[in-house]
Amino acid sequence: MTAPALQAIHLHKDFRGFTATNDVTLDVHEGEIHAVIGPNGAGKTTLFNLLSGFLKPTSGEVRLFGERVDRLPPEVLVRRGLSRSFQISSVFPSMTVRENLAVALQAPTHLPRQFWTSERVLAEFDDRINQILEEVGLSDLQYRLAADLSHGEKRGLEIGLSLTQDPRVLLLDEPTSGMGSEGIERVISLVRRVAVGRTVVMVEHNMSVVAQLADRITVLQYGQVIASGPYEQVRHDPAVIAAYLGHEADIFAEDGPGEPTGAAPVGSPGPVRP
Numbered sequence: 001m002t003a004p005a006l007q008a009i010h011l012h013k014d015f016r017g018f019t020a021t022n023d024v025t026l027d028v029h030e031g032e033i034h035a036v037i038g039p040n041g042a043g044k045t046t047l048f049n050l051l052s053g054f055l056k057p058t059s060g061e062v063r064l065f066g067e068r069v070d071r072l073p074p075e076v077l078v079r080r081g082l083s084r085s086f087q088i089s090s091v092f093p094s095m096t097v098r099e100n101l102a103v104a105l106q107a108p109t110h111l112p113r114q115f116w117t118s119e120r121v122l123a124e125f126d127d128r129i130n131q132i133l134e135e136v137g138l139s140d141l142q143y144r145l146a147a148d149l150s151h152g153e154k155r156g157l158e159i160g161l162s163l164t165q166d167p168r169v170l171l172l173d174e175p176t177s178g179m180g181s182e183g184i185e186r187v188i189s190l191v192r193r194v195a196v197g198r199t200v201v202m203v204e205h206n207m208s209v210v211a212q213l214a215d216r217i218t219v220l221q222y223g224q225v226i227a228s229g230p231y232e233q234v235r236h237d238p239a240v241i242a243a244y245l246g247h248e249a250d251i252f253a254e255d256g257p258g259e260p261t262g263a264a265p266v267g268s269p270g271p272v273r274p
């Protein structure tokens with residue numbers, strides 16, 4: 001039997017006595033889209049930081065394709081096939097979409113940055129850039145300045161930047177955050193496209209997006225896993241309903257998640273941690 005693409009095994013993270021991640025064990029199967037959800041402060045970001053090497057666990061293990069990686073820095077994890085979606089700050093606003101991808105592709109190579117010229121780099125990585133543009137649906141906008149992209153298009157570029165690292169496992173941190181319905185639709189189809197042949201783990205507050213994309217879901221509360229499984233199973237789980245009750249009682253509406261909208265659920269404050 002092949003090892004899961006990504007595993008957390010009895011993962012703990014304490015911040016000076018405060019336990020943000022408490023005995024988290026989860027398997028992400030190769031090829032699946034796995035969503036991590038939970039009320040605000042549940043420990044989703046901390047878990048993502050642990051999985052991607054940005055934080056070292058207090059105890060427990062992270063395994064990538066069966067190999068222990070929790071003591072490795074993020075850049076080594078990238079070389080092993082795990083990449084986390086870039087934040088907006090890593091997009092150069094005054095460069096075109098195409099130039100942004102060229103710079104990202106050039107970064108891990110031997111090419112010295114001081115000799116970088118747009119034309120030379122663009123020529124060297126032409127085919128790969130075209131392929132990524134196609135994948136993230138930005139071919140028509142390749143000569144547009146990143147600053148002039150819509151929110152959804154910019155998210156596409158950020159994910160495109162991650163793809164320059166050839167990830168087998170892609171971690172997406174709230175890919176639809178701050179978006180209206182059009183941007184959300186765009187990101188849903190984008191995630192579907194980039195998930196082909198890859199494993200995707202995402203933190204996402206919008207339940208409609210989770211319902212449409214995720215093969216399986218892990219629900220966190222107070223740093224612990226309270227449920228995991230497919231959407232239909234998780235939405236009926238009493239512990240999950242209780243975790244969201246009082247704030248977003250309709251987060252798992254009985255008539256289904258409906259169409260995504262900008263006003264879709266965006267994470268409840270959650271109950272106060274005991």
Ligand SMILES: Nc1ncnc2c1ncn2[C@@H]1O[C@H](COP(=O)(O)OP(=O)(O)OP(=O)(O)O)[C@@H](O)[C@H]1O
Pocket residue numbers: 015018019020038039040041042043044045046047267
């Ligand atoms: N560096 C830190 N030092 C101390 N406490 C921290 C640190 N990072 C996170 N925490 C605490 O750990 C808990 C989990 O935080 P985390 O950001 O992982 O939750 P989250 O589920 O991502 O929340 P949100 O949905 O609001 O983004 C919170 O109570 C937070 O205050």
